[in-house]
Amino acid sequence: MRVIRQSPALRLALVLLLWLAVALPVASWAYTRSQLSRAEARGIYDSPEEGMRSRIEAYYAGIERIDILYAGTNSFDGSQPHVWYVIAEVHASSRADSSSLGPRDCDAPGHFFLQTKKGWVFVPEGAFPRIVGFWMNLYDMAGPGRSTPSTDWAPEQPARFCLG
16 A cells, blocks of 8 residues: 555556546447437438448439449458448449449449447448447447348459449
């Protein structure tokens, strides 16, 4: 006990550790809850594919074809079955903002979808969806998810998008 009283650096370290032990759980819960609230306000979907199609319909004009190329867990080992990544190919006349698409009037968006207890929600990459997914699981905010893809990457699928 004498060492703690005589060492201001040790006291400061203990205070910082105590503060961190309280602040980290509170901040992580608040950040996760706020990101999920924002995501739910944008829409809750029955599946990640439905969410992707809805986003495509909102952000592209003159849609001719939508192909879901991959819809499955973002973790290689399936450890976060409630965090999915969806990749699609969109053949359309333009984006909704009138900007042009790539070659062959094609674009290949990819988005994260997280399953809450209410359904699947879109979370942009800038909101750190994998980290949100980690905290969702810890704080019992995650839905059950599924570790096997609903649309698996086909072996015959070219490695490059918008070729055909």
